[in-house]
Amino acid sequence: MANKSVVDFEAIKKDLADLPKPIQVLDENSKVVDQETFDSFSDDDLVEFMKKMVWERALHEQTMNFSRQGRMGFYAPTEGEEASEMGTVLAMKKQDYLLPAYRDIPQLIQHGATVTEAYLWSRGHVLGNEYEANAMMPQIIIGAAYDEAAGVGLGIKKNKEEDKIAFTYTGDGGTSQGDSYEGMNFAGAFQTPTLFIVQNNGFAISTPRAKQTAAPSLAQKAVAAGIPSVQVDGMDILACYTVAKAARDYITAGNGPVMIETLTYRYGAHSSAGDDPKRYRTEEEVKPWHEKDPLIRLRKVLEDKGLWSDEQEDKLVEEYKSSFKDAIKEADEAPKDKVSDMLKRTFEIPTPEMRKEIEKFEAKESNE
Amino acid sequence: MSKKTYIAAITDALDICLEDDPKTLIFGEDVGKNGGVFRTTQGLQDKYGEDRVFDTPLAESGILGLATGLGVQGFRPIPEIQFMGFSFEAIDQIVGQAARMRFRFNGKQTSPMTIRTPYGGGTHTAEMHADNLENFFTGVPGLRVVMPSNPYDAKGLLISSIENNDPVLFMENLKLYRSMKDDIPDGKYTVPLDKANVVQEGTDLTIVAYGAEVNEAKKAAEKLAENNVSVEIIDLRTVSPIDTDTIFKSLEKTHKVVIVQEAQKMAGVGAQVASAISEDAILSLDAPIGRVAAPNSVYPFAQGEDYWIPGADEIVEKANEILNY
Numbered sequence: 001m002a003n004k005s006v007v008d009f010e011a012i013k014k015d016l017a018d019l020p021k022p023i024q025v026l027d028e029n030s031k032v033v034d035q036e037t038f039d040s041f042s043d044d045d046l047v048e049f050m051k052k053m054v055w056e057r058a059l060h061e062q063t064m065n066f067s068r069q070g071r072m073g074f075y076a077p078t079e080g081e082e083a084s085e086m087g088t089v090l091a092m093k094k095q096d097y098l099l100p101a102y103r104d105i106p107q108l109i110q111h112g113a114t115v116t117e118a119y120l121w122s123r124g125h126v127l128g129n130e131y132e133a134n135a136m137m138p139q140i141i142i143g144a145a146y147d148e149a150a151g152v153g154l155g156i157k158k159n160k161e162e163d164k165i166a167f168t169y170t171g172d173g174g175t176s177q178g179d180s181y182e183g184m185n186f187a188g189a190f191q192t193p194t195l196f197i198v199q200n201n202g203f204a205i206s207t208p209r210a211k212q213t214a215a216p217s218l219a220q221k222a223v224a225a226g227i228p229s230v231q232v233d234g235m236d237i238l239a240c241y242t243v244a245k246a247a248r249d250y251i252t253a254g255n256g257p258v259m260i261e262t263l264t265y266r267y268g269a270h271s272s273a274g275d276d277p278k279r280y281r282t283e284e285e286v287k288p289w290h291e292k293d294p295l296i297r298l299r300k301v302l303e304d305k306g307l308w309s310d311e312q313e314d315k316l317v318e319e320y321k322s323s324f325k326d327a328i329k330e331a332d333e334a335p336k337d338k339v340s341d342m343l344k345r346t347f348e349i350p351t352p353e354m355r356k357e358i359e360k361f362e363a364k365e366s367n368e
Numbered sequence: 369m370s371k372k373t374y375i376a377a378i379t380d381a382l383d384i385c386l387e388d389d390p391k392t393l394i395f396g397e398d399v400g401k402n403g404g405v406f407r408t409t410q411g412l413q414d415k416y417g418e419d420r421v422f423d424t425p426l427a428e429s430g431i432l433g434l435a436t437g438l439g440v441q442g443f444r445p446i447p448e449i450q451f452m453g454f455s456f457e458a459i460d461q462i463v464g465q466a467a468r469m470r471f472r473f474n475g476k477q478t479s480p481m482t483i484r485t486p487y488g489g490g491t492h493t494a495e496m497h498a499d500n501l502e503n504f505f506t507g508v509p510g511l512r513v514v515m516p517s518n519p520y521d522a523k524g525l526l527i528s529s530i531e532n533n534d535p536v537l538f539m540e541n542l543k544l545y546r547s548m549k550d551d552i553p554d555g556k557y558t559v560p561l562d563k564a565n566v567v568q569e570g571t572d573l574t575i576v577a578y579g580a581e582v583n584e585a586k587k588a589a590e591k592l593a594e595n596n597v598s599v600e601i602i603d604l605r606t607v608s609p610i611d612t613d614t615i616f617k618s619l620e621k622t623h624k625v626v627i628v629q630e631a632q633k634m635a636g637v638g639a640q641v642a643s644a645i646s647e648d649a650i651l652s653l654d655a656p657i658g659r660v661a662a663p664n665s666v667y668p669f670a671q672g673e674d675y676w677i678p679g680a681d682e683i684v685e686k687a688n689e690i691l692n693y
């Protein structure tokens with residue numbers, strides 16, 4: 001018997017690991033590596049991108065402050081992910097339908113929800129989900145939105161709505177759930193106008209990306225569904241925007257779904273509820289990511305062009321934070337969520353048992 | 369009027385709803401060209417096109433997620449889970465997503481879907497094909513569970529379910545598909561959700577049943593009638609929520625009850641009925657509550673089914689025990 005295998009599995013494995021370089025416009029030192037794309041942005045565009053990232057960072061800082069004061073409910077820190085989040089969402093149009101996960105609150109606000117509503121959602125108040133935005137509420141089951149995004153996309157296609165897509169986010173952990181594959185596979189099979197975005201921030205709570213999958217990239221996971229996918233430098237907002245915009249153009253031209261993996265990093269904890277990142281990662285590991293900071297990267301470019309200054313940024317941060325303080329005050333004034341209302345919104349036609357419960361709680365609540 | 373099997377009545381209801389509302393869509397595994405593995409959707413793709421009646425990849429969570437997403441875009445989906453045991457794969461999409469849409473969004477977004485799925489034993493199918501899982505799903509707020517026992521109800525309840533603006537789990541009994549025929553109206557009619565049916569009136573004992581066990585209850589009642597026992601049979605039709613008023617009213621007359629279900633005894637529909645009676649109607653009774661249900665084993669392999677599923681004899685036995693208390 002011959003010992004030699006008829007298939008060179010090691011060679012196949014090696015081929016899988018031979019990945020193209022993630023797409024970049026600015027490198028880690030703010031050097032332009034794709035001049036043509038860079039030149040397509042006006043000075044105003046560049047300033048606008050910077051403002052959005054400063055806004056997201058300020059939102060994060062102020063929300064963490066509120067959290068320390070005990071004024072927030074569930075909150076997933078976003079610091080470090082500004083380029084990935086703002087870059088992709090700014091490439092979307094208002095008519096697009098967003099299916100966010102719990103870390104995608106800044107995108108949800110950009111897409112039409114108010115900060116007040118976001119805060120109410122964080123506190124677990126139903127009024128936080130009544131926004132006018134074309135969006136689902138933030139998804140907790142990390143793969144589930146991928147299935148639904150295929151459905152929303154199919155609906156858009158069946159309604160023959162042009163220039164409209166469904167777009168959804170999950171993280172590196174989310175790609176391990178079966179639903180993320182099912183969703184991409186359905187979208188591929190039905191050729192729906194859906195954009196799947198994986199924000200690979202390195203960790204699913206404490207589980208590192210390397211333990212999540214043996215796949216050399218998460219973008220590869222779309223290949224099995226027949227969907228084109230790409231890795232992009234998630235700390236470079238110009239690259240994130242450019243790739244998301246190109247994906248949207250490709251999708252709205254009737255070419256079916258796309259998947260984007262952004263390579264980003266979560267500086268802080270998974271959530272404000274208290275996981276300690278020091279337990280699962282070292283300072284040496286985190287430091288280089290801070291050096292790739294998306295705000296620093298674009299700020300250097302703007303400063304070189306004389307378009308940005310510390311004073312300007314400080315003033316903006318002040319303004320933003322003041323608006324977040326107004327928002328939380330407004331959230332404080334929301335009427336209490338009552339059990340009778342919870343019962344009323346469970347079914348359109350309450351069940352006989354619920355009718356009795358509603359009566360019981362209404363009587364109690366009127367005495368409060 | 370025409371004589372129709374349970375399955376033909378369901379096809380008829382689907383046809384009427386597709387005709388009535390262009391936003392209704394049927395999809396699932398093999399529902400298109402093949403007309404479903406039981407031919408429930410036979411002819412519907414030819415009539416309404418692949419845009420309205422279509423096959424999906426083989427993935428139950430994907431099918432239900434697709435339904436939720438389509439609902440958001442204004443459609444009224446009628447997804448099919450090929451066999452109820454396959455719904456294990458879709459628990460999050462049914463329970464964690466669809467059933468709570470109205471609640472999450474304060475009514476701004478809802479999930480008006482009807483999930484059709486065959487269940488039930490006695491046809492010697494492979495494992496996971498016969499499991500009757502209503503005991504799981506009746507504990508889910510925001511989800512209705514409907515289980516018709518005959519062709520007339522199957523058509524009328526299915527139309528009501530599809531027109532309802534909340535998600536409905538519509539469970540079709542596999543054994544009844546072709547073993548039963550009724551004279552049913554040809555056009556559109558509805559049978560109300562959340563309302564039990566008094567199948568036959570009686571004065572000595574109430575039997576509460578649903579699904580295929582309603583027929584076993586009828587057989588049992590015939591045998592009991594030979595000994596001059598007058599049985600009232602209540603068919604729940606909707607098992608979540610349960611129409612307790614109809615049950616309580618009957619108990620005021622009969623003072624005795626036997627609750628019958630095909631599913632395992634633990635928790636679930638029969639336990640809920642017994643609990644409701646204990647809580648609110650115990651003084652109507654002059655004997656303990658009788659229960660007939662399948663044993664609490666895993667759903668058996670095909671060869672064991674016939675001994676496992678409760679039949680008319682067991683109902684008669686339990687009824688006599690209660691009557692002689």
